[in-house]
Amino acid sequence: MNRSIVDSRLSVATLLEKDRELISPAMGRYSDLVVDTAEGAWLHTLDGRSVLDFTCGIGVTNLGHRHPAVMRAVHEQVDRLWHVSGTAHHPQLVAAAEALVSVTPADLNSVFFGNSGAEAVEAAMKLARRATGRSEIIAFLGAFHGRTYGAVTLTASRAKYRVQMGPFLPGVHHVRYPYCFRMCSHGPGEPCPIAAGEDLDLLFQTVVPPESVAAIVVEPIQGEGGYVVPPDGFLRKLREICDTHGILLVADEVQTGFGRTGRMFAVEHDGVVPDIMCVAKGLGNGLPIGAMVAKASVMSKWHSGEHGTTYGGNAVACAAAVAVIETLRSERLPERAAALGERILERARGWRSDHPRLGDVRGRGFMIGLEFMENGRPAPELTRRIIQAAVDRNLLLLSCGLDENVIRLIPPLTLTEDELTQGLDILKASLEAAGA
Numbered sequence: 001m002n003r004s005i006v007d008s009r010l011s012v013a014t015l016l017e018k019d020r021e022l023i024s025p026a027m028g029r030y031s032d033l034v035v036d037t038a039e040g041a042w043l044h045t046l047d048g049r050s051v052l053d054f055t056c057g058i059g060v061t062n063l064g065h066r067h068p069a070v071m072r073a074v075h076e077q078v079d080r081l082w083h084v085s086g087t088a089h090h091p092q093l094v095a096a097a098e099a100l101v102s103v104t105p106a107d108l109n110s111v112f113f114g115n116s117g118a119e120a121v122e123a124a125m126k127l128a129r130r131a132t133g134r135s136e137i138i139a140f141l142g143a144f145h146g147r148t149y150g151a152v153t154l155t156a157s158r159a160k161y162r163v164q165m166g167p168f169l170p171g172v173h174h175v176r177y178p179y180c181f182r183m184c185s186h187g188p189g190e191p192c193p194i195a196a197g198e199d200l201d202l203l204f205q206t207v208v209p210p211e212s213v214a215a216i217v218v219e220p221i222q223g224e225g226g227y228v229v230p231p232d233g234f235l236r237k238l239r240e241i242c243d244t245h246g247i248l249l250v251a252d253e254v255q256t257g258f259g260r261t262g263r264m265f266a267v268e269h270d271g272v273v274p275d276i277m278c279v280a281k282g283l284g285n286g287l288p289i290g291a292m293v294a295k296a297s298v299m300s301k302w303h304s305g306e307h308g309t310t311y312g313g314n315a316v317a318c319a320a321a322v323a324v325i326e327t328l329r330s331e332r333l334p335e336r337a338a339a340l341g342e343r344i345l346e347r348a349r350g351w352r353s354d355h356p357r358l359g360d361v362r363g364r365g366f367m368i369g370l371e372f373m374e375n376g377r378p379a380p381e382l383t384r385r386i387i388q389a390a391v392d393r394n395l396l397l398l399s400c401g402l403d404e405n406v407i408r409l410i411p412p413l414t415l416t417e418d419e420l421t422q423g424l425d426i427l428k429a430s431l432e433a434a435g436a
């Protein structure tokens with residue numbers, strides 16, 4: 001049925017009004033687009049616009065919207081079995097676990113499925129305490145690990161996530177992340193003391209004896225905190241510290257996983273194998289599934305019933321996950337993101353001479369951040385104007401960062417070269433329009 005333009009505009013207005021009435025105001029939206037259908041890198045709105053999606057639903061649809069292989073797998077599974085939970089076994093659970101451990105770093109071969117990133121993080125925190133018999137957990141300022149109580153206690157990217165919601169989980173401590181563009185005082189090219197573990201040493205010396213620490217939880221590249229790429233060797237240093245003190249290293253790959261950074265997982269850039277890895281987002285390409293993957297020696301410290309879930313390992317979501325992993329491999333999408341990501345970095349870095357407020361361009365693969373500064377201070381208002389100018393030109397972007405002054409580019413790994421050029425052209429025009 002064709003909708004007239006007037007009718008569709010009216011229905012968009014009505015829909016937005018109902019949304020405001022019915023949906024919790026806590027569930028913020030980055031744009032007022034009302035998306036009706038989507039395919040590949042494109043969102044099609046109810047009022048007839050086609051918008052290039054450089055957000056992937058916050059880093060989820062790595063294969064693009066409605067990738068045919070995932071769609072096929074989901075359709076087939078819907079016709080067979082949806083759900084049994086813990087009442088029985090089912091083949092898709094084993095298939096998804098097998099597919100997952102075939103791509104996680106060696107030794108990470110035991111899986112607990114949940115439905116989201118936060119659930120994977122909760123599971124990791126509980127398992128780390130149970131497996132070590134220790135209580136303390138260390139996370140990083142600027143981190144985002146989710147919003148359930150355990151996960152939000154680790155999260156330290158914005159104080160508003162905590163307003164009048166405490167007390168939080170006891171035993172969690174934060175140290176600085178090596179965010180050299182903003183947080184460090186060392187000169188360019190000089191070694192970063194934070195990446196060398198200075199803050200952790202101080203914490204161990206003054207507040208938290210290392211033998212009481214169950215886990216260090218880290219994003220290999222900080223996501224919500226500003227797409228912060230730490231100096232090479234930072235993760236190796238964490239591994240060394242954990243090995244010295246019998247602490248478990250937990251890598252939160254919820255946003256960085258499944259090819260996003262140009263490798264299947266971001267820890268691979270540093271050649272580090274964590275003890276526990278949290279994944280979600282890209283695993284289901286839009287179907288809700290997450291997982292906590294651990295070394296069998298760690299996972300085996302949990303016994304039947306000590307943790308659980310009703311929906312985790314849902315058969316339809318598992319079928320999607322298997323198709324996602326097969327497609328990432330067969331289409332060599334991590335390699336593609338690595339190659340095309342370099343092009344984005346190069347082009348965006350070239351904009352800095354025309355746009356001095358573009359303070360830093362950083363990232364890996366298709367996880368790229370553009371940080372905007374004005375007179376040495378973060379420029380959230382300018383960032384907001386650029387994003388609005390881009391949406392007006394049919395390119396959807398997201399911000400992130402401690403001050404919301406970073407634009408994150410997270411296109412699907414299946415983006416065509418034409419779409420990439422089109423997106424970057426719009427972004428450049430938006431920088432000009434917003435007076436960057």
Ligand SMILES: Cc1ncc(COP(=O)(O)O)c(C=O)c1O
Pocket residue numbers: 058115116117118119121144145146147219223224252253254255256280281
């Ligand atoms: C690194 C990281 N961990 C955990 C989460 C939480 O995932 P979810 O929103 O699926 O609970 C996110 C979400 O953005 C994330 O980026």
